[in-house]
Amino acid sequence: MNVEELVREALREQAADQRPTGPGFADRVLSARRRRRTRTFATVAATVAAVVAVAVGVPLLDSGKDDVRPAGVVQQGGIHAHPDQSPPRDLIAAGDAVLAAYYTADTVVKSDTRAVFERTYSLLDPDTGRYEKDTRWSYVAVAPGLKTAAVLERELPARRIGLLDLVTGEVERWIPVAHAVGGLAFSYDGGRLVATTYDENPDLRHKETASAVENGKTVERQMWASSMGSSRTGFSVIDLASAQASWTPVKAGRDISARQDFAFGRTGDTVYSQVIGGRDGLQQFYDLTGGKIDAPADERYLRSDVAARLSPNGRLAALGLTKEVAGSPGRSYSSIRDPRTGKEITKVRGGHLLAWVDDKRLIAWERVTSLEEEYRPQLVLVTIGSDKVVPLSGSREESLERQEWEPLFARR
Template sequence: MNVDELVRDALREQAAELAAPGPGFADRVLAVRRRRRTRRLVSVAAATTAVVAVAVGVPLLDTGKEEVRPAAVLDGNGVLAHPDQSPPRDLIAAGRSVLAAYYTAEPAVRSDDRAALTRTYWLLDPETGRYEKDDRWSFVAVAPGARTAAVLERELPARRIGILDLATGRVDRWIPVDRGVGGLAFSRDGGRLVATTYGEHPDLMVRMKAGQKEGFPADEVWVPQFSGKSSRSGFYVLDVADGKGAWSPVAKRRDVNGRQDFAFSRDGRLLYAQVIGGSDGMQQFYDLAGNEVAAPADERHLRSDVGARLSPDGSLAALGLTAEAKDKSWSEIRDPRTGKEVARVRGAELLAWVDDRRLIAWERAPGPGEYRPRLVLVTIGSEKVVPLSGVREPDDYLETVEWQPVFVERRA
């Protein structure tokens, strides 16, 4: 295996909890690096699943029509689109889902051979409906309703968790912790936080001396740590209202990356995290004491690297592109309990459900050339797409990570 293949495999193994870069990211990185032999390669937790093509011979859900209309407030269930903005400056939302934040990332050099991928966030101001840069935080998890967020300060792992009012930009209170925290996620009702603990920074990168291998230019590149190097130690489950909770250890695993955060299951009774190369949707479930357990019946056929997961009513599961997809423009919808495919929907990466038949996805923008995704609204059983954002242009210089969306449920 040459270094090109090692880098590609490392990139494909990485996955961020809330939003991965898009399908084909590893290949785009390598293609650009080959064109620009003297530039540095900056890589990030990557790759989403690969996906599917045409509809199957089963009944598809009704397509309906979509009207894009302006709105000035966060509440409601209409469509707020800004197809001329990338990254977005003004509120993007559709149905139950709202773009609550987005982030970019770049490596911060720590030594000759180590760096840490460092995020910069733009957070939604729920009063103005605009995204404002806030570089105080290394990690942000937005609560359902998009009015409150849990934040970690710049140096990871962090020893306290802030509860941030998104309207005022002020931290209402701090939750101290005994062990360093690197990742956060809210429960579906917003009442609890799971805080993943690490012994060292979860987004460490290592310098690869590229010129030592055939086919690489005579420069050096930063790549994520390979799987099996995670310092993850366990998690806290905390009550958001009073900050109380307990820490639970988890056993070390070789099939996890540097960052492999925990998230709540649908009903909040279990947690799950990604594993690399697993047969059950690349995910492992845990009870709240940190013991590995079987997946719940309605989440057994999900994939940890597909953000949308279950539909609001729980009857459909969002999956990724299948190997047969040639134009990378269709994704699978399955029965979550049987794993049987029941429909297909436009989109190369399914990010969030809008309602029980529509989703927000990354979709390839029309035209030739490299993968140029935009956020779109898609409907099961329809080829129609409604653009929500402008096109996310590839960064030829790869000096920063392309902006990554953070979607949450919006509530009245």
């Protein structure tokens, strides 16, 4: 069987799949709350019943009927590219994948011995299709549906989580937490959050002396470095419809990184965290009681440092960079594998796979410079079975002093 046949076989029967709760579940619950405020007292009982129906029974049967998201962003499935913009000012999207936000980050000195790696987010306004800077938040996660974001205020770890309406820019609801939070991630269906809890800010930096060779001489420089080890204490799983939360203690892994955030597995009944050391991208799975478990069968060969992970139908796994080909510019290729066996099906253009557009296309970082030049990537659309790339953004400069704009993708 050749590569084309393998790809075709891996993609077959997509239409027969039964997927999890449709994207936008969190948005529909919050939208129902907004509408309820504007209706008269005579309709309150009927509205409450409708909300219960949405939260409990509707998502699996009709995930779009009650959707009030702006049609301009949600319903257009084509390609929105701005290869002249870096960082982007206007909507970047392809198929179901939308650049929902991006952030830059700088080391902000607080004292002679203390600094914080602070992010500054720009969020997509679904009404205008433009990215607007919002300096209020230290951490942002965007829900499927592109209408709601979970946010943490500037001081980490935070004692409450905000649910931000991306259309109005206002916090719709605050969820207090018993254990302070430093990181957030939505479940695949958007109905729950996993909040990683910490004793101290996971983005703290301390001064460190490093040696370097300049013009044949060894010189020492002071630099801000991440803390050795982590203050992570566990994770909370929060149901957005009820705001009920359950906290599970989990000790931090043996890791050189202070930030060790959790994320949900595909089905939402497991979480995983990245483990640095030994093999890059290793992931440790846990059940929701905090017990260590083997990775689910279809996530066993994934890497926690490759954001795209499983294809929408769950039959293809996005893996890391496999090779770079010399040229002007250099070409990068990443591996696409069978998620259950780990066997490579094919390779696809792109050095860092960020998000699945559909079951055959992805968004990736791709190098725009030759291997002899300084690395500089741009967002591109790549397709399995094709060497063609479609530029989506301008190229990003790289810097040792700060984090240049980092994209956050969400599904429509």
